[in-house]
Amino acid sequence: MLGLLVGDACGVPYEFRDPRDLPLFEQLEMQPPKRFARSYAHVKLGTWSDDGAQALCLYASMRECGMYHAQDYAARLIKWHDRGYMAVDHYVFDIGNQTSTAIGRLKQGTPTRYSGLSGERNNGNGALMRCLPLALLHQGNDVALVYEAHAQARLTHAHIRSQVCCALYCLWARREMQQHTSPWESAIATLRAIYRRDPPALHELDTHIRPERRADGKGTGYVLDSLHSARWACLGPNYETIIKRAISLGNDTDTTACIAGGIAGLRHGAQGIPARWLELLRGKEELKRLGIWHDSSHAPNGLHQHQPSTTHV
């Protein structure tokens, strides 16, 4: 979770920029260069955005329920939207259009199965950016994980593309946790095997997501571009480089860095996250309550490396 949150917080000041307007690669810090006019100038550095808050809602829900429970998660998203639950300072400063529409529907009593928009154009990265806790805390097998990733996506992003992207990401994260030698490739193979019984999903995977294609991306808010951008960023050798690569693509920088950061955190552990970034990260009281941050150890042990257990953080 720390990998995701730090990535998100690093990306916030650079959001919506053309890559050419960004500082030099080595200056893509959580604290941008002084002359750089950062996005959300009123938001303190080290603050996670909607991505981190929604992921924490899912984390808290799964911890409390011991499973993915759509209605409980929906109630927490509404609480975030209305009252800043899991947002730093209880302040919500950004929300995606689809998520906003879906939360509005949920508040009117629409069942969780039907709250998400399902058009092909409704494929923002809003469900992908928050789904990591499923992979961290899910106690089921791969089939169960895949279908709960679908259910998690449908809550706000009901098109099959968003669902499959979330399933692929969750399996990828699980393979990273398992220290698989080829996590991405293994995730694809498993997903194909599962989708043999699910032709629409298999069609989507093979014709649109095309997971074997070369990793690249533009860092936009389109779910497929986000996933491939994160994959490209994750070609970096360490946590810091992965986050900087994600931000260097410009556009939806916080979300690309959040998605890549989740994977990078699993791969390199909390000790792989630069101490200066952990220092700047805000909201630690909330993270302590959730058991993600521990003061006593100074170096947080909230994100352990390569050690799946029921207390993944």
Add this chain to the structure above:
Amino acid sequence: MKLVKAVIKPFKLEEVKEALADIGIEGMTVTEVKGFGRQKGHTEIYRGSEYTVDFLPKVMVEIVVDDADAEKTTDAIVKAAKTGKIGDGKVFVIPVESATRIRTDETGPEAL
């Protein structure tokens, strides 16, 4: 009246609906459920895992029918939902004492 309650594979739902329409049954309720059974979910090689919740996605179909129709409803579902492989599911028949259609206040078999 009887409640016919079937748990089937999700991809068989369309065929079951068609089979029921063929015998004149159009109203039903469908719930997404998790099925746990002797057939485990797709097994993965994974060491040292505590992963134990191995469900398979299923759908539960519920239909209330007149006493006389319970058997043919069951038969139609069984025929349409069968793949012959493990995990095809089950059909149960449960007694129903009363039924009311909310829109019209009709009760009994007229409400079905």
Add this chain to the structure above:
Amino acid sequence: MKLVKAVIKPFKLEEVKEALADIGIEGMTVTEVKGFGRQKGHTEIYRGSEYTVDFLPKVMVEIVVDDADAEKTTDAIVKAAKTGKIGDGKVFVIPVESATRIRTDETGPEAL
């Protein structure tokens, strides 16, 4: 005891809950379901696929009550859930042989 099982329109849930609270019933279970019926839902064409959405989102409300309360519970639901339009749903009453409250091991009507 009886299981009163109602399938209603999702936006009627609040009114049904209030109507039940008015007659002293507060415990219930709510499940998200799909309703298929003579009233068809909207049809969607998806990339040449034959996929059509012919269902409507519904919620299923389940309440177990003492025998004596089954009728007034049904009545309260019917009144609160009615819009007079097609698709309002139905209420069924099913016999229950035993009930146990997990926290206290109480059984029978005391458990309700």
Add this chain to the structure above:
Amino acid sequence: MKLVKAVIKPFKLEEVKEALADIGIEGMTVTEVKGFGRQKGHTEIYRGSEYTVDFLPKVMVEIVVDDADAEKTTDAIVKAAKTGKIGDGKVFVIPVESATRIRTDETGPEAL
């Protein structure tokens, strides 16, 4: 045969499954539900918002068993799902007239 229908706290599902496996019961259906009851969800007044979460997340576990097994199934669930705190849930037993295994057409207790 009997349908044993339990509404429990979600994080108790694993223990319930294990307790049932211990008495030889492996097949079950699990549904995510919202539980409304005398125990209200927590009400919070925050920033003038009137929004309150008045349900608790629950799961419904459904198992069909032979008549003779209904009681020990209920007992196993009650024991495993108990936390002693409010909101632990309930277990109901409902009569089932017939059961059919779709794959083999077996009916009655053999189908379970």
